[in-house]
Amino acid sequence: MKIVVNTFSSVKTLCGFSEKEFNLNGKSSVGDVLNALFKEYNTLIKLKNKLLFAVNEEYCDESKILQDGDQLSIFPPVSGG
Numbered sequence: 001m002k003i004v005v006n007t008f009s010s011v012k013t014l015c016g017f018s019e020k021e022f023n024l025n026g027k028s029s030v031g032d033v034l035n036a037l038f039k040e041y042n043t044l045i046k047l048k049n050k051l052l053f054a055v056n057e058e059y060c061d062e063s064k065i066l067q068d069g070d071q072l073s074i075f076p077p078v079s080g081g
Contacts, residue, residue, distance in 0.1 A: 004071045007075070011075055014041055030061070034062060051074055055073075
């Protein structure tokens with residue numbers, strides 16, 4: 001199964017990519033992808049408890065099960081005014 005991961009802001013800086021295709025084996029969750037990213041980009045772990053996620057432009061949590069072709073976006077909290 002293939003998904004696309006998009007990163008933004010400080011997540012993009014820490015991972016070094018804004019968009020990357022990932023091949024996943026079997027049933028995988030957002031948390032599974034996140035753990036793989038922590039292993040590959042260990043500096044990302046400093047944002048572990050602050051990250052937000054969206055699958056196909058819909059906010060979700062780490063338990064969301066991914067489907068083939070999904071687009072996972074990972075970004076730090078945003079604020080505005």
